[in-house]
Amino acid sequence: MTYAAPLADIKFVLENVAGLGKVTALPVFAEASPDLVESILEEAAKIAADTLAPLNRIGDTDGARMVDGKVQVSPGWQEAWNVLVDGGWNGLPFSPEHGGMGLPNVLNTAVHEMWQAANMAFTLCPMLTQGAVNAVESYGTAEQKALYLPKMVTGEWTGTMNLTEPGAGSDLAAIRTKAVPEGDHYRISGSKIFITYGDHEMVENIIHLVLARLPDAPAGVKGISLFIVPKFLVNADGSLGARNDAVCASLEHKLGIHGSPTAVMAFGEKDGAIGTLVGEANRGLEYMFTMMNHARQAVGLQGLAIAERAYQQALYYARERVQGKPTGWTGSGPTGIVNHPDVRRMLMTMKCQIEAMRGLIYSAAAHVDIAHNHDDAAERARAQLLADLYTPLVKGWSTELGNVIASLGVQVHGGMGYVEETGAAQHFRDARITTIYEGTTAIQANDLVLRKTLRDGGQGIRVLLADVAATADAAAGLAIGAKLKAAINTAIACTDWLVGAAKEDPRLPAGAAVPFLELMGIVVGAQMMAKAALAAQGATDGFLAAKLITADFYADHVLSKVDGLGQSIQAGSKAIMALDEALL
Amino acid sequence: MTYAAPLADIKFVLENVAGLGKVTALPVFAEASPDLVESILEEAAKIAADTLAPLNRIGDTDGARMVDGKVQVSPGWQEAWNVLVDGGWNGLPFSPEHGGMGLPNVLNTAVHEMWQAANMAFTLCPMLTQGAVNAVESYGTAEQKALYLPKMVTGEWTGTMNLTEPGAGSDLAAIRTKAVPEGDHYRISGSKIFITYGDHEMVENIIHLVLARLPDAPAGVKGISLFIVPKFLVNADGSLGARNDAVCASLEHKLGIHGSPTAVMAFGEKDGAIGTLVGEANRGLEYMFTMMNHARQAVGLQGLAIAERAYQQALYYARERVQGKPTGWTGSGPTGIVNHPDVRRMLMTMKCQIEAMRGLIYSAAAHVDIAHNHDDAAERARAQLLADLYTPLVKGWSTELGNVIASLGVQVHGGMGYVEETGAAQHFRDARITTIYEGTTAIQANDLVLRKTLRDGGQGIRVLLADVAATADAAAGLAIGAKLKAAINTAIACTDWLVGAAKEDPRLPAGAAVPFLELMGIVVGAQMMAKAALAAQGATDGFLAAKLITADFYADHVLSKVDGLGQSIQAGSKAIMALDEALL
Structure with missing residues (x-):
C-alpha cells in the first residue's frame, strides 16, 4: 500500500477551515493565485506518491549508516533530494530576495504534510533545512545571509539544529559547548547529540546552527549564544574552503525513522570548529526559538502526516481483508472487515481526529502568515497571539494523536500488523x-x-476560547456546536483553576499541564470540525455530507473526553505529588 | 536496568484483593501453606531476576531464527528452559496425578507475572505449554493423557496452539486444515500461521494442538475438531518414534518479541501429519476455548507484566536523570526528573493502573480456582460467572493498558527512550x-x-456490578468509594442501553463493545483499588498509606474517564456506521 495525497481534504481545509483566502489576499502573496496554489499542490502530491513514498520502506530496512567515517543515506535518497532541489521546493516559503518562491507558510505546510506522510524519515531533511533558513533570515548578518542563504534556500546545502547535549536535553540551561572568540570568528568545541541529518553526503555543505557559551557568558539560558558552523568553510566568493572541525562521531540505533541519520556531533576535537555569531551574544536561545517554533509546528505536522499514512494503509487493508460476516451486515456476498462495527469505529476515530488536526495545523500555519505579513498591527498581534497558543497544541496534541492513530492502524491489521x-x-x-x-x-x-x-493570568487563552465560542455560536444548529459550548465552559473553568492553583502551589499547574494541553487540543480541534461542518451545512451526500458525520462522531467520541480531563485537572492534580518519592 | 519482582505488592494483592486465603482454604490446596506460598514466590522472583531478565535484551537483538531448517533460539534460552524443567515449575498448577505440584492457579499467575515481566518472549513458551496441558487434561483420552501429559507437565516437551490460518484469523469458521481418518489416527494437512514456539530445539518433542476439519464436517465453527499432532510420534512405551509430517516452514519477522519463534507451520506436506482426535469430533472449538481462556488470562497478565517492567525501568531512569530544577522543588541540590510534576504524573498513571490490573488479574485467577475446586455448586457457579466476565477484561483492558504504559515508559526517558x-x-x-x-x-x-x-439480558453484568457496589459501599468513607458508586450507575445505564440497542440494530452494541469493555475494565479496576484501600485504611505512612494515595489518584485520573465513555457508548454509537463506506 503506497500513499495518495488526500488532495480534496487538503484543499477543503485550506479554503474552509484555515482561511487560505485571507492569506493570499495579503499583498505579499499576490502571486499565490488559485491556479498556482492548485498546481503546487498537485505537483507536490505527485512527488509524494511517485518519488518519496516508494522509498519509505527502504529507508526503514536499509537505513542511514556510517561507512568509512561517512554517513551513507538510504538507496534513492540522493535522487529524491535532487528532485526537491531541481524543483526549487525548499525555497517555497522564502523571500524571492534569497531565491525563494515567496509563497505562504500555510501552503508549504500542506506540501510538507504530503511529504511527511509519504516519507517522514526523508522529509526531516527539508524540514530542518527550512528551519535553519528561517533562523539565518531572521537573525543573521547581511554577510551571513549573502554567504549561506542562497544555497540553503535552494537546498544545495542543508541545515541542522544543534541544541541537545548528553547532560542537556529538556534543560537547555545545562548546555556546556564552548565558543571562544578568535578574530572575526569563534572556535566552537563540545559534543551535541540527537542531531537530525547531522551529516550525510547528499549535498556539498551542511550548515549547522549551534548553541554554545562564550567564555564570559552568564550561567543558565541567558548565557547561550547561537553560531553558524558550516561543515566546510565558505569563502567570501561562495566557494568552499577547508573542512571544518565538526564531525559526526556516530549514528544512533533508533526505534524508527531509520532513514534519518541521527548524529552524535563532535565539534572542535582538533583545533575548535570555526563558527560565526548569529545576532547578539547571549541571545541564542531566543533566536533558536525561531527555529523551534517552526520545528514544533513541523513536528506536529508529522503527527498528522503519519496518522494519515497509517489511516490510508489501514483502510486499504480493511477493505481487502475478509473475515466472517460483519454483525448486522445485510449486503450480499463477502465483505471486508471495514464493515465490522469495531473496525469502522477505529477507522472513524482515526479519520475524524486527522481532520481535526489538519484544521488546527493549517490554521496555525495561516496565522503565522498573517502575523508576519498583515498590514495592520492589531491583526498581526492577534494572529501572533493565536499562533503562539496554537503551537504547543499543534506539537503536543497532534503528535500524541499521531501515536494513538498509528497504533490503531496496527490494530486494524490484526496479526499482520505485527509483521x-x-x-x-x-x-x-x-x-x-x-x-x-x-x-x-x-x-x-x-x-x-x-x-x-x-503569565498573563489566562487572558490569552480566553481570547482563544472566545474565538472558539464564536464558531460554536455559529454552529449552534449542529450537534457539535452545543457540545462545544459546554466544553468551552470546562476549558474556562480549568483556566481559572490553573491561575488560582499557581498561587497555592506551583506544582499544581505543572502537574495539570499535559491534561490541560489535551483538553485544549480537543476543544480547538472541535472548533475546526465545527468550521468544516458549517462549510458543509445542508449537504446531503458525498464529500461535504461526510464532514457533517465526522463532526458528529468527533463530538460523541472525542469531545466527550473533556469532562473527564476537567476532573483530572481540577480534582486530581493534588494527588500527583502526594506520594513520597521513595514509595513509588 | 534489570527487573526486581515487586514481591510486596504481589503478596499484598494476593492476600487483600484476590482472596488467596479463600483459595488455599479449599481442601484440594491443603498443601499450599503460607510458608510454601512464600518460598515459591521468593524462588520465582530469583529466577525472574537472575535467569530470565538478563536474557531479555539478547532475545530482542539475537532473536530466534531458522538455521539449516531448524529453529535456533536465542543464546541462553536453552539453559533457562532447563532451570524451569529442573525445578518442576511448569507443573505448578497441575494435578500431582500427572506429576504437577497441585498448587493454585492464582499462585501460578503470580509466578508467571514475574517471568513475563522478566522476559516476555521467553515466557510465552511455558505459558503455551501450560495451556496445552490444560486442554489435554480436560479433554484427552486416558491414553492421550498417559502418553503426553507426564512430559508436558515437567516441561520436557512443550505445547502449541494451532488455530490461525492465512484466511482464518479472527474468523475461525474459515479454518480449512483437513483431517482424514486412517485407522486409529488421522492424517492432518494444511497451513497454520502465527504459531508461537511452533518449532525449536530446546526439547525433544513438541505437542501441537491443531484445529482441523473432518471430511464430513459441517461448515463453520461447528465442524472443527481438535487434534494432537506431535512433532515426533510417541510409541506406546513413551519412547519417540518417527518425525511427523509437521514442519516449520518459516519464522515471521516481527515488531517485537523477537526471542519468541513465530512459526508458519506446514502440516502434511508429504503424506499427512499423523494426529489423534481429542474428545469428540466437531467439538474442537469448544475444547480450544479451554486453552483460549487460559491463554487470554495469560496474555492479559503479559499486559500487566510488561507495564510493571516498563514502570521499573522508567522509575529508575527518572531517579537517575537530572534535568533542571523541578517546578516547586524545595529540596537542596540537584534532583532527578522524578520530581518534575509531569514525570511524576506519568509514573503515578503507570503505577496506579498496574495496581488495578494486578488486582483484577489475580482476582480472575482466584475465581478460576474456586470455580474448579469449590465443594459448593452455587459457589462454583458464581465464581465461574465472574471469571467468565473477568476474562475479556483481563485480556482486553490489561493489554491496552500495557501498551499505554509501555509508551509512557518511553516518554519518561525522553530522547533516550527512542534509542x-x-x-x-x-x-x-x-x-x-x-x-x-x-x-x-x-x-x-x-x-x-x-x-x-x-445473551442473558445483562443479568451477569449486573451480578458483577453488584459485587463492585458491595465494595463501593464498604469504601463509602474513601474518596474512591463515592466516585465508584457514580461510575457503577453509568455502567448499569450502559448495560441497559446495550440490551435495548441490540433490538434496534445489532451493529450498535457491536460498535459500542470496545468502549464498554474499557468502561468495565476501569470500573472493576476501581473495585480492586478500593479493596486495596480498605485493607490499608487508617495507615498514615509507608507501603499501606501509599495504597490510599494510588487509589485517590486512580479515582481522579482514571475513573474520571467513565462519564465520557458512557457518552460515547450511549450517544455515539449511531455515528459509527453512519458514513457511507466509500467516503471513508
Whole structure:
C-alpha cells in the first residue's frame, strides 16, 4: 500500500477551515493565485506518491549508516533530494530576495504534510533545512545571509539544529559547548547529540546552527549564544574552503525513522570548529526559538502526516481483508472487515481526529502568515497571539494523536500488523519519536500553561476560547456546536483553576499541564470540525455530507473526553505529588 | 536496568484483593501453606531476576531464527528452559496425578507475572505449554493423557496452539486444515500461521494442538475438531518414534518479541501429519476455548507484566536523570526528573493502573480456582460467572493498558527512550502484540458484550456490578468509594442501553463493545483499588498509606474517564456506521 495525497481534504481545509483566502489576499502573496496554489499542490502530491513514498520502506530496512567515517543515506535518497532541489521546493516559503518562491507558510505546510506522510524519515531533511533558513533570515548578518542563504534556500546545502547535549536535553540551561572568540570568528568545541541529518553526503555543505557559551557568558539560558558552523568553510566568493572541525562521531540505533541519520556531533576535537555569531551574544536561545517554533509546528505536522499514512494503509487493508460476516451486515456476498462495527469505529476515530488536526495545523500555519505579513498591527498581534497558543497544541496534541492513530492502524491489521513486512508497524515506530523531539509533550504543555497561560493570568487563552465560542455560536444548529459550548465552559473553568492553583502551589499547574494541553487540543480541534461542518451545512451526500458525520462522531467520541480531563485537572492534580518519592 | 519482582505488592494483592486465603482454604490446596506460598514466590522472583531478565535484551537483538531448517533460539534460552524443567515449575498448577505440584492457579499467575515481566518472549513458551496441558487434561483420552501429559507437565516437551490460518484469523469458521481418518489416527494437512514456539530445539518433542476439519464436517465453527499432532510420534512405551509430517516452514519477522519463534507451520506436506482426535469430533472449538481462556488470562497478565517492567525501568531512569530544577522543588541540590510534576504524573498513571490490573488479574485467577475446586455448586457457579466476565477484561483492558504504559515508559526517558540500547523501546515493541494475539481487543469486547451481556439480558453484568457496589459501599468513607458508586450507575445505564440497542440494530452494541469493555475494565479496576484501600485504611505512612494515595489518584485520573465513555457508548454509537463506506 503506497500513499495518495488526500488532495480534496487538503484543499477543503485550506479554503474552509484555515482561511487560505485571507492569506493570499495579503499583498505579499499576490502571486499565490488559485491556479498556482492548485498546481503546487498537485505537483507536490505527485512527488509524494511517485518519488518519496516508494522509498519509505527502504529507508526503514536499509537505513542511514556510517561507512568509512561517512554517513551513507538510504538507496534513492540522493535522487529524491535532487528532485526537491531541481524543483526549487525548499525555497517555497522564502523571500524571492534569497531565491525563494515567496509563497505562504500555510501552503508549504500542506506540501510538507504530503511529504511527511509519504516519507517522514526523508522529509526531516527539508524540514530542518527550512528551519535553519528561517533562523539565518531572521537573525543573521547581511554577510551571513549573502554567504549561506542562497544555497540553503535552494537546498544545495542543508541545515541542522544543534541544541541537545548528553547532560542537556529538556534543560537547555545545562548546555556546556564552548565558543571562544578568535578574530572575526569563534572556535566552537563540545559534543551535541540527537542531531537530525547531522551529516550525510547528499549535498556539498551542511550548515549547522549551534548553541554554545562564550567564555564570559552568564550561567543558565541567558548565557547561550547561537553560531553558524558550516561543515566546510565558505569563502567570501561562495566557494568552499577547508573542512571544518565538526564531525559526526556516530549514528544512533533508533526505534524508527531509520532513514534519518541521527548524529552524535563532535565539534572542535582538533583545533575548535570555526563558527560565526548569529545576532547578539547571549541571545541564542531566543533566536533558536525561531527555529523551534517552526520545528514544533513541523513536528506536529508529522503527527498528522503519519496518522494519515497509517489511516490510508489501514483502510486499504480493511477493505481487502475478509473475515466472517460483519454483525448486522445485510449486503450480499463477502465483505471486508471495514464493515465490522469495531473496525469502522477505529477507522472513524482515526479519520475524524486527522481532520481535526489538519484544521488546527493549517490554521496555525495561516496565522503565522498573517502575523508576519498583515498590514495592520492589531491583526498581526492577534494572529501572533493565536499562533503562539496554537503551537504547543499543534506539537503536543497532534503528535500524541499521531501515536494513538498509528497504533490503531496496527490494530486494524490484526496479526499482520505485527509483521514488519506489512508496513503498519513502521508507522507505529516512526511516530513514536514525535512526542519527544523538539520538546516533549510535557515541554509543550509547560509552554502552554506556565508561559502562555499563567503569565498573563489566562487572558490569552480566553481570547482563544472566545474565538472558539464564536464558531460554536455559529454552529449552534449542529450537534457539535452545543457540545462545544459546554466544553468551552470546562476549558474556562480549568483556566481559572490553573491561575488560582499557581498561587497555592506551583506544582499544581505543572502537574495539570499535559491534561490541560489535551483538553485544549480537543476543544480547538472541535472548533475546526465545527468550521468544516458549517462549510458543509445542508449537504446531503458525498464529500461535504461526510464532514457533517465526522463532526458528529468527533463530538460523541472525542469531545466527550473533556469532562473527564476537567476532573483530572481540577480534582486530581493534588494527588500527583502526594506520594513520597521513595514509595513509588 | 534489570527487573526486581515487586514481591510486596504481589503478596499484598494476593492476600487483600484476590482472596488467596479463600483459595488455599479449599481442601484440594491443603498443601499450599503460607510458608510454601512464600518460598515459591521468593524462588520465582530469583529466577525472574537472575535467569530470565538478563536474557531479555539478547532475545530482542539475537532473536530466534531458522538455521539449516531448524529453529535456533536465542543464546541462553536453552539453559533457562532447563532451570524451569529442573525445578518442576511448569507443573505448578497441575494435578500431582500427572506429576504437577497441585498448587493454585492464582499462585501460578503470580509466578508467571514475574517471568513475563522478566522476559516476555521467553515466557510465552511455558505459558503455551501450560495451556496445552490444560486442554489435554480436560479433554484427552486416558491414553492421550498417559502418553503426553507426564512430559508436558515437567516441561520436557512443550505445547502449541494451532488455530490461525492465512484466511482464518479472527474468523475461525474459515479454518480449512483437513483431517482424514486412517485407522486409529488421522492424517492432518494444511497451513497454520502465527504459531508461537511452533518449532525449536530446546526439547525433544513438541505437542501441537491443531484445529482441523473432518471430511464430513459441517461448515463453520461447528465442524472443527481438535487434534494432537506431535512433532515426533510417541510409541506406546513413551519412547519417540518417527518425525511427523509437521514442519516449520518459516519464522515471521516481527515488531517485537523477537526471542519468541513465530512459526508458519506446514502440516502434511508429504503424506499427512499423523494426529489423534481429542474428545469428540466437531467439538474442537469448544475444547480450544479451554486453552483460549487460559491463554487470554495469560496474555492479559503479559499486559500487566510488561507495564510493571516498563514502570521499573522508567522509575529508575527518572531517579537517575537530572534535568533542571523541578517546578516547586524545595529540596537542596540537584534532583532527578522524578520530581518534575509531569514525570511524576506519568509514573503515578503507570503505577496506579498496574495496581488495578494486578488486582483484577489475580482476582480472575482466584475465581478460576474456586470455580474448579469449590465443594459448593452455587459457589462454583458464581465464581465461574465472574471469571467468565473477568476474562475479556483481563485480556482486553490489561493489554491496552500495557501498551499505554509501555509508551509512557518511553516518554519518561525522553530522547533516550527512542534509542534501542536503552531498552524502553523493546517493551513498547513487545507490548504491541498483546492486544492482537489470542483474540484482538474487539474480539474480547464482542465476547463481553455479544456473548456475555446480551445473551442473558445483562443479568451477569449486573451480578458483577453488584459485587463492585458491595465494595463501593464498604469504601463509602474513601474518596474512591463515592466516585465508584457514580461510575457503577453509568455502567448499569450502559448495560441497559446495550440490551435495548441490540433490538434496534445489532451493529450498535457491536460498535459500542470496545468502549464498554474499557468502561468495565476501569470500573472493576476501581473495585480492586478500593479493596486495596480498605485493607490499608487508617495507615498514615509507608507501603499501606501509599495504597490510599494510588487509589485517590486512580479515582481522579482514571475513573474520571467513565462519564465520557458512557457518552460515547450511549450517544455515539449511531455515528459509527453512519458514513457511507466509500467516503471513508
